[in-house]
Amino acid sequence: MPPYYLSLFKAPKKIIKTLQGIRRDFVWGKTGSRNKIRWVAWEKVVAPKRLGGLGLGEIRSLNWALLMKRRWRAIHQNAHLWVEVIMAIHWGDSVDGGVPLKRVSLAFGRI
Structure with a gap:
């Protein structure tokens, strides 16, 4: 589950530290x-x-890489339904917002 959420949301420092x-x-x-x-x-x-x-890597770097990969896909595959849903939730009508700022509540805390 963490990679999925890390690909959609910028994780706060507390969540990164816990992971x-x-x-x-x-x-x-x-x-x-x-x-x-x-x-x-x-x-x-x-x-x-x-x-x-x-070569294990930092979780913060993984978070940013996954966010940018998702953003790149949203820009280049804008006709897909998942892009419309993500854009409606996070950016409104454009992808120019950069990193999504909405947060989600999980079992281990709010991220």
């Missing part, structure tokens, strides 16, 4: 209250492979 925490705990193998040894710095984990990292 990063969940992902960090998974990668580092946190179980309950036990922490395992962290052999690699988190900056190295999210760094691109060409720079010697593991």
Whole structure:
């Protein structure tokens, strides 16, 4: 579900921080209250492979990339129904608004 919402809405910092925490705990193998040894710095984990990292990437960058991909598709596929729905919700009659500002309430908080 997060990639879908990240492709439609600009996520607030609190949601990004929460998602990063969940992902960090998974990668580092946190179980309950036990922490395992962290052999690699988190900056190295999210760094691109060409720079010697593991290539996991930042969630904020993923959010912007998905938003811009959706915007590009909306501009070039403007005859599709999904474009009309998204434009009506977020931008009115034009796509010139950039990043959508409407927010949606989810089970883990308001984004």
